[in-house]
Structures are given as C-alpha cells and as structure tokens.
Amino acid sequence: MKIKFILFIFIATWLALLVRVFMLSVESNTYYEKLSYDNTIKTEQIPPVRGEILDINNKPVAINELGFKVQLAPHLTLKKNQHIFDEEINNLLKLLPNLDKEKMIKNYKKADSYYNHNFIDIVDFVSYEEIMPVYSILNLREKINIVSSPKRFYPYNEVAAHSIGYVARANKSDIKDDKLQELIGYTGKSGIEKYYNTYLQGEAGKREIKVNANNQEIEELSSEPAVENRKLKLNIDIELQKYISSLFVKKSGAVVVMGLDGAILSASSFPEYDLNTFVAGISHEEWDRLSNSLEKPFTNKLVHGLYPPGSVIKTGLGLIYITAPEIGPNWGVYCTASMPLGKRVFRCWKKDGHGNTGITKAIRESCDDYFYKGSIQLGIKKMSDGLIRYGLGRKTGVDLPNEFIGTVPSREWKRKKYNKAWYIGETVNTSIGQGDFLTTPMQMAQFTALMATAKLPKPHFAKMIGDEEVKPEFEEVLDEDELRKLPIIQKAMYEVCNYPSGTATNYLSSKVKIAGKTGTAQVVGILQDIEERELEHEMEYYTRSHAWFATYGPYEDPKYVVLVMVEHGGHGGAAAGKIVSNIYNKLLEMGYIKK
Structure with missing residues (x-):
C-alpha cells in the first residue's frame, strides 16, 4: 500500500510538471510573444x-x-544627471531668453519618474518666428526635442x-x-x-x-x-459681425441676424471678451475682473440669457386669440388704461388708455388691456400650449452647447416646480410676457421667423461641415386656421414700424420696409399705489426694463429676421430702433438685401 501511495505521488508530481511545461511552452507562447x-x-x-x-x-x-513645443529627455533630475539638466535649461534660456525658467523646471519635475521613458514637455508653445533662428542648434542636442505644436x-x-x-x-x-x-x-x-x-x-x-x-x-x-x-x-459674415459689435459699445444684450431658413448671419452676446486670452491661460486678475462684472461677459446671452419677453410675444399670442372660438378676429375691448381684478389693478402702459381696440391696434400700439382681457377669456392652458407649439419653452436646436429652454408658465409647470395653485393674476401677467415667463434671444428670433413665414426654422451656424452642406430644417406648427389668419398679425407688425401710432415708427431710419414688434420687459415690479410710472431713463440703471425689438424684412419679400435685445435699455423702440435700422441698412449695403 505504501509503494502504491509513493507511486501516486511520483506520477502526480510529474503530471503537474508536464502541465506547467506545456503551459509555459505552448499555451503562454502568444502572451510572451x-x-x-x-x-x-x-x-x-x-x-x-x-x-x-x-x-x-x-x-x-x-x-x-504655427509653433513648436520643447521637450527634454527623462531622468535628468537624478543626482548623477543633475548637471546635464542644469546645462540644458541654461542653454535653452540663452537661445530663447523669453522662456520661464521656473515653469520649465516645474513642468519637468511633475512628469519625470523612473517609469517614464518618453521625452517630457517643458514648454508648450514657442512661435515659429522665435524658434527658427535657433532651431538647427537645438536640433543637434540629444537631450532636447523640438516638436511641431500649433x-x-x-x-x-x-x-x-x-x-x-x-x-x-x-x-x-x-x-x-x-x-x-x-x-x-x-x-x-x-x-x-x-x-x-x-x-x-x-x-x-x-x-x-x-x-x-x-x-x-x-x-x-x-x-x-x-x-x-x-x-x-x-453662415456668419464676420464683417457684419464686426459692424454690429461697433453698434453695441458700452451696451449689454444680444443681437441675432438670421435668414428665414434658420441660417445665422450674425449672432452676438454683449459684452464680448478676447478669445485669445483663454488659449494660453487667463490670469487670475483678468478672470476675477470678468467673472465679477455685473454685465456678465462670460454668459452667452444668446442661449443662456433668460429674460421676460415682454410685449414681443403679443404677436404669437394674438394669433392664438384670433383663432380661438372664445375670442376670434373681430373681438375687441375698450381700454381705459386699467383693469381691476380681485385686489389688484392691472394697468396698460398708456396713461390715458387706447380706447376701442381690436387685434391690429393692440399689436400696433401694444395695448396691454386687450391681452389682459383676452387671457381671461381664453385661459392659461390654451395660451401656454399654443406658445410652446410656437417654439417657446423648448430648445430651438441651434448648434451651440447647453441651450436653455426658458419658461412658459402654466398650471402644470407651477405645480411641478412649486407645488402651488395657479391664480388668474398669473394668467394676466403671462399675457404680456411678464411674471415667470422667460425666453432666450435665440428663441425669440426663431419665434419671429415663424410670424414672418408660417414655418419654424431650426437656427444653425454651420454652412458646410467639410464637403457636406447643412440643409435647412423646418417645423410645421400652424394649423389651417392659423395659416389663414397669420396675415392679420403680419399687417399689424408692419404697422408697428410704419403707421404713425406704431410703437417703433418714430425710432426707425431703415431704408428697408420692415415689420416687427417692440417689447419692454420689466425687471422690477411696479407697486399698486403708484399711479405715475417713473420714466425709464430716470430709474437706476439695473432697475430699468430690458428693451426688445423683433423684426423681419423686407416686408414684401421677407429674407431676414433681425432681433435686438438691450439689457436695461428701457423702451424697445427707443433703445433698439436705431440699432435695427443700421443693421438693415448694412444688409442693404452688403448686398444681402437687394434694392
């Protein structure tokens, strides 16, 4: 029995050795190879x-x-190689005296280790003009490597x-x-x-x-x-972009010039900042100055600026009113400049009121009372559903990152956000683009294009991605009744800019016949017991209203939307009318609009 046991152990040991040899010589061959x-x-x-x-x-x-980065061989900070390291650094400083010695040493030590056998970046960028006179000298040194680095x-x-x-x-x-x-x-x-x-x-x-x-x-x-x-x-024309920047000196806000197919010819957020300061790295002082500015230069107001749209939404809301059975195109009000509701009084901007007012006059002269009373007739659900269908409260799809959606207030929105009941006063506030209503300038440009053409275009900057052309995209959002009655809104928008009592007429000097809608979006509320409103130019700057002016032109053959929003500019026509006129005149001069 003992002999059998010893024999078993002997055979098992040899089998284990044979398996191990097989694994090493055959199975592991691929791994070791x-x-x-x-x-x-x-x-x-x-x-x-x-x-x-x-x-x-x-x-x-x-x-x-065009430029180059400078690399140094690894392991030069070892004690035996320290003299080589010092020599190479000093040679670089002799040939390129503008280099930062401390930064080079810091970059090298951060990446150097026993396990790193690759050359180490010590200077990220040296311009072509600076390095060319000494390139051949540096290239002869074994421990230095010069690599192209645009x-x-x-x-x-x-x-x-x-x-x-x-x-x-x-x-x-x-x-x-x-x-x-x-x-x-x-x-x-x-x-x-x-x-x-x-x-x-x-x-x-x-x-x-x-x-x-x-x-x-x-x-x-x-x-x-x-x-x-x-x-x-x-699609951007940089010369037009430069011109518009010159119109916005010492102003904050946003401008969008967009073809009615969604192609963006110019889009600016003000104030702007020098892009080149960020490539190499901005200083702490400059960062603090810009980030603490009340004008918020880092905010892309085109898609991240959220503002009450004010009266600019009256065009779309007017279309909803005149196509609703509860109101219709012939409905009107008698504006007395104030509308009592519960314990509040909702005032019209015009002190003496507008008198008898229908849809055309309501848009032309921006009568708040017409929209107040219409909102009570219609209700917030139909208002918010229609405005969302028209492109507000959702992304435009523009090719910029992290676009904001804004807010079109509704019962469902308030319940979800605050878990509170909805009040009729909020419906009235929404009807003139105030309260919790928030939009971006890009949304308002798209919304204006819808009013001009009956189609909702997808805004886009890219014209050609390589050899592939970016095709326009449209969303059909209007029903048949809205399509039939849209010309009523378009005529009212024309009168805003051309009729003697239009809210923009007196502020325009455009050589192009345009249509549009002004808007004055309050930043602070007006107390109920104040009967005489303080004039915008008399108010503290940061309490003044934002000024909107959304337009399209030429009126007879629409080609472009021009939207201007001036932060704390006051009245839309007064603050933005001249800017809009200059942009259309420039489009005419540059040949985008034919005489």
Whole structure:
C-alpha cells in the first residue's frame, strides 16, 4: 500500500510538471510573444491638427498659429544627471531668453519618474518666428526635442466671441470623456468650438517603430496619418459681425441676424471678451475682473440669457386669440388704461388708455388691456400650449452647447416646480410676457421667423461641415386656421414700424420696409399705489426694463429676421430702433438685401 501511495505521488508530481511545461511552452507562447513584441516595438500616436473655422466668405475666424513645443529627455533630475539638466535649461534660456525658467523646471519635475521613458514637455508653445533662428542648434542636442505644436488663434479677438467659442487646456473630466484629448492637450470649451469639437479635433494617426533597450528608435515599421485639418464653414459674415459689435459699445444684450431658413448671419452676446486670452491661460486678475462684472461677459446671452419677453410675444399670442372660438378676429375691448381684478389693478402702459381696440391696434400700439382681457377669456392652458407649439419653452436646436429652454408658465409647470395653485393674476401677467415667463434671444428670433413665414426654422451656424452642406430644417406648427389668419398679425407688425401710432415708427431710419414688434420687459415690479410710472431713463440703471425689438424684412419679400435685445435699455423702440435700422441698412449695403 505504501509503494502504491509513493507511486501516486511520483506520477502526480510529474503530471503537474508536464502541465506547467506545456503551459509555459505552448499555451503562454502568444502572451510572451506579445510581451517581447511590446518591449521592442513601440506604438506612437500622432496628434491631429485642429480644423479651421471659416466665415461665409471663407475668412478664417479660428486658425492654428504655427509653433513648436520643447521637450527634454527623462531622468535628468537624478543626482548623477543633475548637471546635464542644469546645462540644458541654461542653454535653452540663452537661445530663447523669453522662456520661464521656473515653469520649465516645474513642468519637468511633475512628469519625470523612473517609469517614464518618453521625452517630457517643458514648454508648450514657442512661435515659429522665435524658434527658427535657433532651431538647427537645438536640433543637434540629444537631450532636447523640438516638436511641431500649433496653437489656436482668433484673428478677430473678441468679435463673435460667444458664438465661435474658444479652446483651452483639457481637464481630467474632458480626458475621461475623450481619450484623444489627453494626446492633444486642448479641447473646445464653449460655442461652436465645443459643439463641433469631435469633428474639428480629428482623429489621431499612428506609427510603429522598433526601439532598443535605451528606448532609441531603430526603424519605422508602419505609419498611419492623422485625420486632421477638417474645415468648418459658417453662415456668419464676420464683417457684419464686426459692424454690429461697433453698434453695441458700452451696451449689454444680444443681437441675432438670421435668414428665414434658420441660417445665422450674425449672432452676438454683449459684452464680448478676447478669445485669445483663454488659449494660453487667463490670469487670475483678468478672470476675477470678468467673472465679477455685473454685465456678465462670460454668459452667452444668446442661449443662456433668460429674460421676460415682454410685449414681443403679443404677436404669437394674438394669433392664438384670433383663432380661438372664445375670442376670434373681430373681438375687441375698450381700454381705459386699467383693469381691476380681485385686489389688484392691472394697468396698460398708456396713461390715458387706447380706447376701442381690436387685434391690429393692440399689436400696433401694444395695448396691454386687450391681452389682459383676452387671457381671461381664453385661459392659461390654451395660451401656454399654443406658445410652446410656437417654439417657446423648448430648445430651438441651434448648434451651440447647453441651450436653455426658458419658461412658459402654466398650471402644470407651477405645480411641478412649486407645488402651488395657479391664480388668474398669473394668467394676466403671462399675457404680456411678464411674471415667470422667460425666453432666450435665440428663441425669440426663431419665434419671429415663424410670424414672418408660417414655418419654424431650426437656427444653425454651420454652412458646410467639410464637403457636406447643412440643409435647412423646418417645423410645421400652424394649423389651417392659423395659416389663414397669420396675415392679420403680419399687417399689424408692419404697422408697428410704419403707421404713425406704431410703437417703433418714430425710432426707425431703415431704408428697408420692415415689420416687427417692440417689447419692454420689466425687471422690477411696479407697486399698486403708484399711479405715475417713473420714466425709464430716470430709474437706476439695473432697475430699468430690458428693451426688445423683433423684426423681419423686407416686408414684401421677407429674407431676414433681425432681433435686438438691450439689457436695461428701457423702451424697445427707443433703445433698439436705431440699432435695427443700421443693421438693415448694412444688409442693404452688403448686398444681402437687394434694392
């Protein structure tokens, strides 16, 4: 029995050894072969060059400035190599005296370790003009590596800043979402640069090289070029954009010039800021100055600015009124300048009232009383449902990141947000674009296009993505009755700008016949016991109303929407009429509108 046991142990041991030999020699062959290959063959990724952004006339608005980054060999901070490190740093400073010594040392030490065998970036960017005179000298030094490294540059500085956006260093969150950004080091942070980042940054190339034990290249085995320099052409005309910027000096707000197919010819948020300050990194002082400004220059007011629309929504609401069985096109009111409701009095802006008022006069002269009483007839549900159908309270779909949706108040909205009951006074406030009603300038531009053409276009900046043309998209939102009665609203909008009592007529000097609607959106409420309203220009600046003017033209053959919103500008026509006139005259001068 003892002999059998010893024999069993002997056979089992040999079987285990045979299995282990088999595993090492046959089964693990692939694993060790790959390990050996990785030790001798090195794969390098080739960073792609970011695509340029062009305006409608092929003028570059975001380009790559030619330059280089400086790299230093690893392991030079070891005690035995410290003298080499000091020598290389001093040589760089002699040849390129503008370099920051402390920053170079800090960058090197942060990346240097026993496990890193790659050259280390110590200078991110040196311009072509600066490095060319010394390039051949630096290239002869074994421990220094000069690598092509273009930097984003915005030739027009602050013009169209919020639309174009900027690139800056990729952070951990960016790299987590897109590993390519770890290789490139930069990513789109805002505007079009961010929205089209994946397209613009391209795809990395790859090369396989054979290296020796010291990580030195012996030969190149294969190479796959990067997919790069993808161009993006916009509908924006940068010259028009520059002109509009000159009209908004020392003003805050937003301007949208949009074709009725949704193509954005110009879009600005004011005040603007220089995009180039963010590429290399903005100083703490400049950041604090901009971020603490009450004008909020960092906010893209086109899609992130939420404002009460005021009387601008009276065009769409008027269409809802005249197509509703409860009201209809022939319904009217007698405006006495005030409407008692419960314990409140809702006043019209005109001290003496408007007298007999129908839909055309209500829009032309912006009679609040007509819309107050109409809202009581109709109710908040039909009002809010119709306005949402017309594009408010939802995204326009514009190609900018993180677009806000705003608020069209309703019973359901209030219950969901505050868990409170709805009051009829809130319906009345909503009818003149006040209360909790909030919209973005981009939404109001789209809304105005609907009033002009009966179609809701999708706003878009991009004209050509590579060789692919961006096709216009429309949403059909009006029913047959609304389509039949829309000309009533369009005629009223024409009279706003051309009739003697129109709210915009006296403020216009446009050579183009236009239609539109002014709006004055209150920032602070007016107390019930105040009978004489304080004039806007007499109020403290930040308590003045926002001024809206939404237009389209030419009236006979509509081509463009021009929307202007001036923060704390007061009356819409007075604050924005001249700006709107100048923009239409410029469109005429530039040939966008034919005489």
